[in-house]
Amino acid sequence: MPITPTPKIWMNGSLVDWDQAQVHVLTHTLHYGTGVFEGIRAYETPDGPAVFRLTDHIVRLANSAKILGMELPYTVDELVAATKETVASTGLGSCYVRPIAYLGYGEMGLNTLPCRVDVAIACWPWGAYLGDDAVTKGVRMKISSWTRHDHNTMPPAAKTIGNYVNSSLAKVEALKAGYDEAIMLAPNGLVAECTGENIFVSRNGIILTPPLSAGALEGITQSSVMTIARDNGIDVRVDNIARSDLYIADEIFVCGTAAEISSVNSVDDRSVPCPGEATTLIADVYAKAVRGEIPQYKDWCELAV
Numbered sequence: 001m002p003i004t005p006t007p008k009i010w011m012n013g014s015l016v017d018w019d020q021a022q023v024h025v026l027t028h029t030l031h032y033g034t035g036v037f038e039g040i041r042a043y044e045t046p047d048g049p050a051v052f053r054l055t056d057h058i059v060r061l062a063n064s065a066k067i068l069g070m071e072l073p074y075t076v077d078e079l080v081a082a083t084k085e086t087v088a089s090t091g092l093g094s095c096y097v098r099p100i101a102y103l104g105y106g107e108m109g110l111n112t113l114p115c116r117v118d119v120a121i122a123c124w125p126w127g128a129y130l131g132d133d134a135v136t137k138g139v140r141m142k143i144s145s146w147t148r149h150d151h152n153t154m155p156p157a158a159k160t161i162g163n164y165v166n167s168s169l170a171k172v173e174a175l176k177a178g179y180d181e182a183i184m185l186a187p188n189g190l191v192a193e194c195t196g197e198n199i200f201v202s203r204n205g206i207i208l209t210p211p212l213s214a215g216a217l218e219g220i221t222q223s224s225v226m227t228i229a230r231d232n233g234i235d236v237r238v239d240n241i242a243r244s245d246l247y248i249a250d251e252i253f254v255c256g257t258a259a260e261i262s263s264v265n266s267v268d269d270r271s272v273p274c275p276g277e278a279t280t281l282i283a284d285v286y287a288k289a290v291r292g293e294i295p296q297y298k299d300w301c302e303l304a305v
């Protein structure tokens with residue numbers, strides 16, 4: 001999806017012009033993929049632009065860095081403030097926000113210990129990741145021939161730049177085969193997640209989503225969905241999901257910051273009822289919650305100014 005530039009990007013402590021936010025071709029992370037990032041959205045709310053669950057996202061960024069043994073040169077509070085400053089500088093009511101911490105120019109070789117850690121935060125307008133009508137029409141899913149990383153290969157709980165080669169292989173395979181998105185299985189064959197979303201599967205009145213131990217990222221949208229579901233009397237649990245659960249599901253939806261909530265209309269050409277009742281309800285509440293329209297979830301909306 002093409003990027004529309006905004007005026008400024010935050011780089012190592014200050015806002016620089018969009019076109020000046022450059023890195024050297026020998027930047028360490030460009031060669032080895034060691035780095036971490038976040039995907040966050042800001043929404044227009046009645047009180048002004050607000051960054052959805054900003055602190056939770058920055059805490060996850062810090063945890064991803066910790067898993068990789070990267071020392072972030074800024075505290076969570078500093079990065080929260082920097083993100084708000086960057087969002088405010090765009091003048092946009094809503095946008096996608098991409099903080100990234102990477103190993104900068106100056107060292108080569110696989111020893112990351114001497115490397116400098118650089119941090120940048122960029123924002124741009126970004127539409128619905130899986131299409132505008134993804135909630136009502138649903139998306140066609142394919143189980144990927146690519147396996148999600150094993151915990152001892154590339155820790156899936158860290159939002160590591162290099163991890164996304166695995167997601168891109170699966171995404172492109174699915175698109176070329178005529179599907180919208182891929183579902184990834186863990187090495188033990190259980191369902192992990194999608195290339196850039198967590199998955200929820202409803203069977204017999206219970207909604208299940210796989211745990212971190214199944215190779216899923218601990219999604220912040222996944223966490224919001226579980227709160228919304230419980231608050232609306234829906235039985236939602238974190239538990240393992242087998243491939244067959246997908247084929248005979250009553251409803252399936254996927255969720256993530258970029259994708260928000262999307263229904264699934266089929267998996268490997270087996271149709272799934274769509275849009276499901278729980279999916280529709282949760283998507284509706286989520287869309288209002290991110291825009292600060294539901295008092296009980298207002299704390300999730302962290303004002304940019």
Ligand code: PPE
Nearest residue numbers: 039195196197198217219220221256257258
């Ligand atoms: N799993 C993966 C692998 C993942 O990348 C995301 C976010 C999620 C689950 C959902 O996490 P959360 O956003 O906290 O609910 N994927 C980002 C898109 C990646 C991309 O650049 O494309 C996102 O939604 O921002």
